[in-house]
Amino acid sequence: MSDAYIALADGRVLEARARAPGRTRGELVFTTAYTGYEESLTDPSYAEQVLTFSYPLIGNYGVRTERFESESVQPRAAIARELTDDVADWLAEEGVPAVDHVDTREIVTTVREEGAMACGIAAGPDATPEDAVEEMEACKPMSDHVDIGAQVSVTEPTVHESADGDVDVALLDCGAKGSIISSLTERGADVHVLPYDATPEDVAAVDPDVLFVSNGPGDPENFVAAQEVVDEFAGDLPLAGICLGQQVITSALGGSTEKMAFGHRGVNQPVKDLRTDKVVMTTQNHGYTVADTGPLEVTQVNVNDDTVEGLDSEELDVITRQYHPEANPGPHDSLGFFDEVLDLATSSRRVAAD
Structure with a gap:
């Protein structure tokens, strides 16, 4: 029975x-x-x-x-x-x-x-x-969970220090996976984790080299504070994002998102890089996707349904991924994204210094 x-x-x-x-x-x-x-x-x-x-x-x-x-x-x-x-x-x-x-x-x-x-x-x-x-x-419906970020975000700023501390990353915690933070600290970044509803003043207090928007649950249009932070710093500070972070950054820069029928969730999603024609296998977990990319260039797409998997802008110093490059438990094809993020921050600082 x-x-x-x-x-x-x-x-x-x-x-x-x-x-x-x-x-x-x-x-x-x-x-x-x-x-x-x-x-x-x-x-x-x-x-x-x-x-x-x-x-x-x-x-x-x-x-x-x-x-x-x-x-x-x-x-x-x-x-x-x-x-x-x-x-x-x-x-x-x-x-x-x-x-x-x-x-x-x-x-x-x-x-x-x-x-x-x-x-x-x-x-x-x-x-x-x-x-x-x-x-x-x-x-x-997921879109009705208007403050879902409060369930998954830190409530107070926290700092995860690396051994080297060459780069300061301000990470908006919209529901960040722990392995995203460790992927950055292992590469020499001090990660300042801020609440999902942090203000531009909170970010400025960190004086970061790069602003990073994390993954998270629910409808990206409900993360209004994160979009306002992105809008404030776009063009002045390098921007990076994963999953919901890609969607938040796109919306803040004038693009749009939409709900998928059943989303992508698993460790076996093939993604094609349009610049190299190489395909990598990725870990994914999202129910929304970018519909209009705004000023950002599409650099990667899902092989199965052509949805946007990667965005870039050299002019705005933006790099995002829809999938999870930290890839726990695997595959680890896309771990190089974190090196690209830190290179972006270093290059931007160097250009500013020149």
Whole structure:
């Protein structure tokens, strides 16, 4: 007898097995990653979403905190074909509902055909289908989470120092993965992490060599403060961004974004560089994309659907990526992006000095 239920916006209620009890709701999405479940479950970009794993077995190499991208589990719930006890116990300790023994192929196919949708979860000995439906009906669209940044950002400025400290980076934390920060510090940058709603004055106080806008969850149009900061410094300070950061920078510079049907989430997305004709495999997690690039040049595109994966402007000293170059757990084809960011900052300082 089932003790968990998944209610979908298309009217279906799927039966499952409860692995971590609770009731919740969120936007139903899926990831194609077959490793990196710890990184996915701690990625702040999954806030307010219910994460389905398309790979059938999740948890086969345990749970290690050194792989976490943040301090806690970020999705509202997790769905898998089979969860090991290690992962199920971890999610239960975090208070995040989790279910398995469900046909995840059916869920993935539904999302691919109908798009990301509202979802309700009810799991535990007293759960009923009606509970799951009630949760689903109370689920808000992602664009209605107008202050989602407050859930995932630091509340006070923090500094992550490198061994060398050659470059100062002001990072707007819209939900930054920890490996983005470490990728910069490992290359000699001191990273000043600022709240998602930091002001231009907050950034100026850092006196940075480059302004970096991080990844994060939700609709980029709701990150108004970050757009205002970008607008203030565009042309005067090198700009870089990853994922939501690319979208925020584009919107601030006069471009626009749009919601995708089901987004890109996984570790196997091919991206083509238009300047070199080379294709790299990338890690991705986003439900929005750039529609109008404004003054920025498209340098990279997704091989599968031609969506914008990289933007550049020599005039404005801008470089952005839609995917995740830090690439935890992999592949690591695109790690060179962080070298490009620091080269951009150094070159800009050198030009200013001349």
